[in-house]
Amino acid sequence: MTQKKIAVLGPGSWGTALSQVLNDNGHEVRIWGNVPEQIAEINENHTNKRYFSDVVLDDKITGYNDLSAALAGIDAILFVVPTKVTRLVAKQVAEVLDHKVVVMHASKGLEQGTHERISTILEEEIPADLRSEVVVVSGPSHAEETIVRDLTLITAASKNLEDAKYVQELFSNDYFRLYTNDDVIGVETAAALKNVIAVGAGALHGLGFGDNAKAAIITRGLAEITRLGVAMGANPMTYIGLSGVGDLIVTGTSIHSRNWRAGDALGRGEKLADIEANMGMVIEGVSTTKVAHELAEMLFVDMPIVDTIYNVIYQNADIRESIIKLMRREGRPENEYIIEIKGLN
Ligand SMILES: NC(=O)C1=CN([C@@H]2O[C@H](COP(=O)(O)OP(=O)(O)OC[C@H]3O[C@@H](n4cnc5c(N)ncnc54)[C@H](OP(=O)(O)O)[C@@H]3O)[C@@H](O)[C@H]2O)C=CC1
């Protein structure tokens, strides 16, 4: 592939790690952010110490505060800001973008209020004549490992497989491998909802439960994610792929995960407000819990684990009593999980 010019919007941990992958592949990478000191640090010291204290970036990676300058003559844009600001940033892009580009995103969440997936936000905010079909870059991938070039396998999903293949080629190298998928709904719902289950898995750890409990929440969490996703139009096969069970494993079992760590702290009795303030990075699972709970009600999908996490986070429910309630639910057959929809039972 010839060298491309790529704007990475969001100089956080994942944006920085993905910028390094693209730079390793010979592309011109422009990281855009709205904090002048951070952009100056990238340009002058080639570091982003808030996220990676020991990493020195290649000096070809350039930081920008000015969005128009970052987007001038660009081939592709990667959105990697927290879900809650994606619409705002997309509106800013639409104001200054003056030519057609490939639009990608690597964020994992659902928008509060609208319940929308990120690709539909981007479709709404960026005129169709200025963009490709949106390509979702998603899968089991901790920035902390990708930044040290550890092996990472993820998925590029788009309604248009040619756009997905373009992104596959853009990112793939010796340590970073992408598969393609045309199930955008499946990949985005898997990415967003695994964060909720990871909060729950972390909480079980914080409460002192063992590996049996962790395996259980991951497996039954996947059943819930699949049920909701299928009700939203996803292909159930996607959930046994990298962006489904793969991401659930990496997020639901790892100390690197912000969502898992937040859950762990909740389980140890810390207050959510303190956990969020101390994390200094986005914990997507907290707001996605609310969206998932509302979507489950709207679509009559049974999501007992998500509802339990919602009750603990948003209704102040006692965490241990909530677990007992979950355990004492009426017995169910294991395999009804894809087609079971509350309203039809
Ligand atoms: N970290 C990871 O390993 C992975 C993360 N993801 C997903 O990537 C997305 C980003 O996560 P991550 O990089 O971890 O998050 P971080 O919190 O590390 O970084 C988010 C970045 O976005 C910036 N930002 C926030 N608001 C705006 C805005 N209005 N305009 C411009 N920039 C803004 C933040 O700046 P500031 O904090 O200064 O406001 C920060 O630099 C999330 O959806 C996450 O789920 C996906 C895969 C892996």
Ligand SMILES: O=C(CO)COP(=O)(O)O
């Ligand atoms: O999405 C991730 C790994 O694939 C990162 O998860 P956290 O946001 O929980 O750190």
